Amino acid sequence: MPRVALSADAVQPSGIRRVMEAAWATGKPFVGMHVGEPSFRPAAHVLEAAGEAYARGLTQYSANAGIPELRAALVDKVARVNGIEAGADQVVVTAGGAEALLLAYATILDAGDEVLIPDPGWPNYAMAMTMLDCVAVPYRLAPEHAFVPQVEALEALVTERTRAILVNSPSNPLGTVLDAQTLEALVRFAERHDIWLISDECYDELTYGVPHVSPAVFDTAGVVISVFSFSKTYAMTGVRVGYLVGPRALAAAAGKLQEPVVSCVNTPAQHAAVAALTGPQDHVEQMRAAYERRRDLAMDALDRLGIPYVRPEGAFYLWVDVRALCGDTPVDEWALRLLEEQAVAVGPGQTFGASGEGWVRLSLAADEADVLAGIAGIGRMRGAGR
Incomplete structure (x- = not known):
């Protein structure tokens, strides 16, 4: 063959x-x-919302970027939980956090471009980049630095092909949570080098005695792409709903690229996600x-x-x-x-x-x-x- x-x-x-x-x-x-x-x-009201959507025949295509009710609920969520002020046109609903990352890559990367990724870090970061013929450049999270990225070490990894740095907090697999000072320094690093900062915040509502801070709260130049998921917070792994939040031009491009990938996220699943966000927590x-x-x-x-x-x-x-x-x-x-x-x-x-x-x-x-x-x-x- x-x-x-x-x-x-x-x-x-x-x-x-x-x-x-x-x-x-x-x-x-x-x-x-x-x-x-x-x-x-998942909570009972989430399952009921999915069943009701099927019963009502809400099984047609939705807009590439998601149904309006869900995008509006996500605007409220990221403001309330993450301190991110965004409009609905900055939100793209995706088939889980994994597709949100893939869309982010596809929107900003050309073949041969490099992305700095954490080591240790989720292996799918590099897998998706290889699919796009891009290069994952690991940055070490060392025990002697409490597994916190060191900006000085990152500087040495930047080349003319560097297009982004990926940051994951809370971390999979480490469980570490980066503090505000570190995250602000990473945003400034991205701004200084005119590269994107992709923030994987899949576990944003699962912290223990420390606050979760979203890097986007420090973004003054439109360099942060924030990626979230319903999988862990709401136990909806197989439902496959995630979302990304970014600058308007980035979100518009990502929504366009959703069309040839999945067209749109499963519509009843989107209604379940609305119930997850707006119902009891x-x-x-x-x-x-x-x-x-x-x-x-x-x-x-x-x-x-x-x-x-x-x-x-x-x-x-x-x-x-x-x-x-x-x-x-x-x-x-x-x-x-x-x-x-x-x-x-x-x-x-x-x-x-x-x-x-x-x-x-x-x-x-x-x-x-x-x-x-x-x-x-x-x-x-x-x-x-x-």
Whole structure:
């Protein structure tokens, strides 16, 4: 057959998917701490709104950028939660946060352009850029700097092909939350170099004792593209609704590019998203409190085992240092051994970037019993990698 595109062939599969497929292949029960899939159902009023939309026959195409009711509700949300003043014409509804990122890339990047991405960071950042024949340039988030990006180090990475920097707070996989001073410095960095700052804020309403700050509140030159999702905040991962907020010209271009990708987001799902935003928010707080409790239980269990980790202040992940458990075994191989010997599936750190070697990501989206069982299984792997 004719060859596939070189860019498609160059996309590296996610190490998380490798673990997931290996777990499914066993045909046996396993503790799943590998994916960020909330253990909760959406609130009842959200499900009812989707069902009502289907019952009323609201299944036609919508505008590329989303139904007016949802865009208006999102304008209210980003003002109330994120401090971002925007008009409806600056909002584009997307098929999840992943498509919002893809649209942002497609709108601002040409083949060969470079984007600075966090390392460790969500592997899909680089995967989508490779699809577009662009170049992901990792910037290291180092333990010695509390995993906070250092502007001085970023300066050395900028070239004539640099078009954007991607910032993720709260972080997947680290759980770190960047403070206002750091975010303002990153916005000024982007302004100084006349590049975009893409802000992935998928976990903006899941923080623990610290505020979430959106970089766009510091934007004075129209350089910030903010990306959000309903997946985590409202437990709507499979519903696939996200959105981006940016300067008007950027949003107009992104809305245009939505046409050849998905045309528009599933219309009943958009009505469900309206209900999620405008209905009671107690379900959001209940989930946030549950994740915080799971975090505390997990940290206590790891402390008892003497296994180091990064204390998360947001999202629902734990970044765990398993170098003493892996020995000289690469962490992706060790993760498969963990699955085979303890029936525990985790995200191998190497899939989040080169600096993730020797670390694993544990998802606290699993229920409490699985979180504790998974950590107990990790504890039984002492010496397994030697």
